Amino acid sequence: MSFLQIDDVHKAYGQHEVLKGVSLDVERHEVVCLIGASGSGKSTLLRCVNGLEEINGGEIRIEGDTVTGAGVDLNALRRDVGIVFQSYNLFPHMSVLENVTLAPIRVGGVSKAEAEERAMGLLGSVNMQDKARSYPDMLSGGQQQRVAIVRALATQPRVLLLDEITAALDPELVGDVLEIVRELARGGLTMLLATHEMGFAKEVASQVCFLDAGSILERGPAQQIFEEPREERTQQFLSRVVKSGRL
Amino acid sequence: MSAVDLVSDEVQPGPTPSQPRGVAGLATTGLVVALAGLALAVAAALRLHSYSKGAAVPTGVGVLLVLAALYPLLPTARAYARSGRRSTLLGEGQLVASRRAAAAGRDEATVAMGYAVGAAIVSVLLLIALAQDGGIAQTFFAGHSWKLAFPEMIQAFWTNIWVACVAQVLVLVFGLLLAVMRMLPGRAGRPLRLIALIYCDVFRAIPALVTILLIVFGLPLAFPALANWPSAWLGAVALTMTYSAYVAEVYRAGLSSIHPSQSAAARSLGLSYAQTLRTVLVPQAVRRVIPPLLNDFISLQKDTALLTIAGIVEVVNASTLWQSKLFNLSPVTLAALFFIVVTIPQARFVDFLIDRDAARRSGR
Numbered sequence: 001m002s003f004l005q006i007d008d009v010h011k012a013y014g015q016h017e018v019l020k021g022v023s024l025d026v027e028r029h030e031v032v033c034l035i036g037a038s039g040s041g042k043s044t045l046l047r048c049v050n051g052l053e054e055i056n057g058g059e060i061r062i063e064g065d066t067v068t069g070a071g072v073d074l075n076a077l078r079r080d081v082g083i084v085f086q087s088y089n090l091f092p093h094m095s096v097l098e099n100v101t102l103a104p105i106r107v108g109g110v111s112k113a114e115a116e117e118r119a120m121g122l123l124g125s126v127n128m129q130d131k132a133r134s135y136p137d138m139l140s141g142g143q144q145q146r147v148a149i150v151r152a153l154a155t156q157p158r159v160l161l162l163d164e165i166t167a168a169l170d171p172e173l174v175g176d177v178l179e180i181v182r183e184l185a186r187g188g189l190t191m192l193l194a195t196h197e198m199g200f201a202k203e204v205a206s207q208v209c210f211l212d213a214g215s216i217l218e219r220g221p222a223q224q225i226f227e228e229p230r231e232e233r234t235q236q237f238l239s240r241v242v243k244s245g246r247l
Numbered sequence: 248m249s250a251v252d253l254v255s256d257e258v259q260p261g262p263t264p265s266q267p268r269g270v271a272g273l274a275t276t277g278l279v280v281a282l283a284g285l286a287l288a289v290a291a292a293l294r295l296h297s298y299s300k301g302a303a304v305p306t307g308v309g310v311l312l313v314l315a316a317l318y319p320l321l322p323t324a325r326a327y328a329r330s331g332r333r334s335t336l337l338g339e340g341q342l343v344a345s346r347r348a349a350a351a352g353r354d355e356a357t358v359a360m361g362y363a364v365g366a367a368i369v370s371v372l373l374l375i376a377l378a379q380d381g382g383i384a385q386t387f388f389a390g391h392s393w394k395l396a397f398p399e400m401i402q403a404f405w406t407n408i409w410v411a412c413v414a415q416v417l418v419l420v421f422g423l424l425l426a427v428m429r430m431l432p433g434r435a436g437r438p439l440r441l442i443a444l445i446y447c448d449v450f451r452a453i454p455a456l457v458t459i460l461l462i463v464f465g466l467p468l469a470f471p472a473l474a475n476w477p478s479a480w481l482g483a484v485a486l487t488m489t490y491s492a493y494v495a496e497v498y499r500a501g502l503s504s505i506h507p508s509q510s511a512a513a514r515s516l517g518l519s520y521a522q523t524l525r526t527v528l529v530p531q532a533v534r535r536v537i538p539p540l541l542n543d544f545i546s547l548q549k550d551t552a553l554l555t556i557a558g559i560v561e562v563v564n565a566s567t568l569w570q571s572k573l574f575n576l577s578p579v580t581l582a583a584l585f586f587i588v589v590t591i592p593q594a595r596f597v598d599f600l601i602d603r604d605a606a607r608r609s610g611r
Contacts, residue, residue: 052511078517089512093530102526103516135607155516 001064003028003190004049004159010057011044018044020214021058026159026192026207031185033201033222034194036211037237042194043086045211046161049192050083062159079107082157086164088144090136096123096147097132103155115154122150126180142173149180160184162193198241202226210234267333267345270352274326277359281319284363287370288316294377312373316366319359326355385575392577396569400578403565404585406479407551410561414486414551415544421487422494423529429499432520443495450492456553459485463557479561482554490547497539501532534604541597545590552582 002025011019019041026032034042047053049060051067051074060068067077090099100119104110110118123129126146136144145165152160162181166174178200185191185204195201201208201222208225210218210233218231229235292309299305329352336345376383428436428443450458462485467474473481505528513523555564562582569578 047511050515052515074514075517075519078515083515085508085512087508089508091509091512091527091531093534102513103518106522106526107517151516 002026003030003063004192005061005064006045006049006058007061008058009045009048009055009060011041011048011053011055018214019048019055022211022214022216023058024209024216024219026190028190029188030206031191031193031204032207032209033205034192034209034211035196035198035201035225035237040211041214042211043163046083046163046192046194050081050161051077052083075107079155080158081161082152082155082159083161083163084145084148084152084165086167088136088141088148088168090144090148090151092136095133095135096128096139099136099147100151100154103151108155119150119154122153123147126150140173141169142176145169145173145177146180149177153184159190159192162191162195164194164196167196198226198238210237212237264342265346267337267342267349268353270326270330270333270349270356273353273356274323274330277319277323277326277356277363280360280367281316281323281363284319284365284367284370285313285316287367287374288312291370291373291377294374298377298381312366312370316363316370319363319366322355322359322362326352326359328352329355387576387580389575389577392569392573392575393581395573396566396578396581400562400565400569400581400585403560404562404582406554406559406561407548407585408589410479410483410486410551410554411544411548413480413483414490414547417483417487418490418494418543418547421491423498425491425495426498426502427524427529429495430502430524447492447495450489451496453489455486455489455550456556458489459553459557461485462488463554463559478557479554479559482551482557482559486547486550489550490543493543493546494540497536497543498532500539501536502528504535505531537597537600541593545593548590549586552586 004024004026006022006024006026009019009022010017022041022045024032024045034045036042044053048055048068051072055068058068059066062077062080066072090096091102094102097116097119100122101112101115104115104118105112108115120129120132123132126149128143128146128150131139131143131147136147139147149165165181166177169177174197178197181191181193181200182204193201203222205222207219208222209216210225210229210231212233218225218229218234225234226238229238292313295305295309329348333345333348333352336348425443425446428439429447431439459482463478463481466481466484467476509527509531510523513527514520518526551561552563554561555567558564562585563579566578566582570576
């Protein structure tokens with residue numbers, strides 16, 4: 001049984017169908033990349049897995065336990081499933097340390113001292129410990145995104161969702177953030193990530209899924225998707241990406 | 248047509264150098280305005296001197312006014328000088344230097360006009376104040392009336408201050424409660440959302456004066472236990488009821504101005520709706536609504552004057568008593584001054600809070 005099972009998930013905003021029956025299995029310690037054009041449903045899928053969006057059909061299971069629909073403790077689910085957003089979404093009225101310790105203290109029931117000690121350790125691992133007392137507005141985009149990753153990790157999730165986390169960053173700041181994700185992958189963290197960084201996807205992904213208009217059109221090992229895509233739409237998408245110099 | 252075709256000398260002809268703009272006309276306008284301001288200032292100063300029968304302070308004020316009205320002549324002179332320099336340089340064919348001289352001259356001329364108009368406005372106000380043989384001063388600013396009314400009025404003003412303070416604290420709490428009620432999610436929240444909505448609609452519709460009359464006179468009749476309450480307390484309750492409805496709207500606007508991504512981020516960390524509200528949304532919303540909140544608070548302070556209708560001895564009540572005793576309106580002006588004195592520092596204090604918050608967040 002797979003660790004994370006996404007089974008025929010449907011999602012619509014009014015008349016507009018964003019996900020048209022998406023199924024995807026993610027094994028423990030696997031890194032799965034979602035690629036596809038803007039509007040293909042990558043972000044929506046991630047938000048559904050985290051329970052930020054209610055799904056209209058299908059089911060999502062974590063270790064066989066259904067986590068969608070009625071009777072699910074979403075707050076408990078979210079302790080197991082962390083998410084990092086494209087626009088960082090740090091809390092601007094809290095210092096970096098307060099951002100990171102908020103959930104462990106309020107939700108995890110950890111003492112303030114212990115949460116801060118752990119947070120400093122995590123911040124240290126992304127070279128941000130000297131910014132612990134700073135406020136998000138004082139940081140660069142890359143620094144903010146590193147804090148956002150640490151904030152998501154502080155609740156010790158079992159799977160981490162990354163929603164185009166480098167899309168809003170200046171090119172020279174992308175590397176630092178990707179290096180952290182690379183390290184997390186090496187450490188065996190299960191991750192599901194939507195990305196436009198094809199080179200990076202090729203490098204870290206154990207499985208790549210190409211989303212087109214709300215369904216997974218093609219999936220397979222990175223090597224196969226990028227070098228011998230079977231579907232015509234995938235070929236078109238990748239050739240446009242190559243043209244824009246992103247692969 | 249490809250992008251290359253867009254770039255050609257025909258589509259983008261070279262610039263033609265622009266001629267310097269004229270200065271003399273503007274300088275002359277400046278001179279006329281400056282002289283008019285000066286004339287008004289001299290008239291006002293003479294009027295002040297004769298009205299005060301040559302007392303030192305008013306005469307000094309008049310002299311200062313005339314000196315201030317003389318200042319615009321300086322930039323006017325400079326504007327004329329630049330005008331001459333513009334023509335010389337233009338004759339020598341130094342186009343750029345001539346344009347710079349012209350721009351500087353026009354600047355000087357507008358500065359002269361700005362200061363001259365300022366001096367003229369002050370002078371005219373002074374002339375109006377001293378018209379009718381000092382009628383305005385006698386009616387509104389009679390010093391001996393102020394001296395008589397001051398001790399009693401400052402005491403009455405304390406009632407306004409503490410009623411306002413008590414009401415403000417209550418409004419902060421009650422208004423937030425209403426705002427949060429109006430934002431409760433789901434079917435379970437519907438009855439409470441509706442109640443909060445009706446409350447806000449009703450109390451924003453009723454004039455504050457009517458609420459005051461109903462509460463201050465009605466509550467003791469309906470609840471004999473309240474008959475011993477000082478009516479100023481009931482006044483504070485009435486103002487709280489009215490202003491909570493306004494402040495709830497302010498809070499609500501603040502809460503809904505926080506981007507949904509903040510709420511998503513908090514919920515994604517496992518925080519409950521209530522925790523998200525308390526730790527993420529409300530703290531940010533409160534910071535954002537401080538300026539409009541202060542506006543409502545200043546309104547509230549001023550509306551403590553309405554308590555006079557319920558017979559509560561506050562500053563306006565006291566001032567009208569003195570007005571009828573002295574047959575002079577100056578005590579009422581004094582009440583106005585009291586309100587000005589307490590309001591302006593608050594406005595500055597809130598500016599300071601906003602600046603400090605912004606500075607702290609951007610690390611300056």
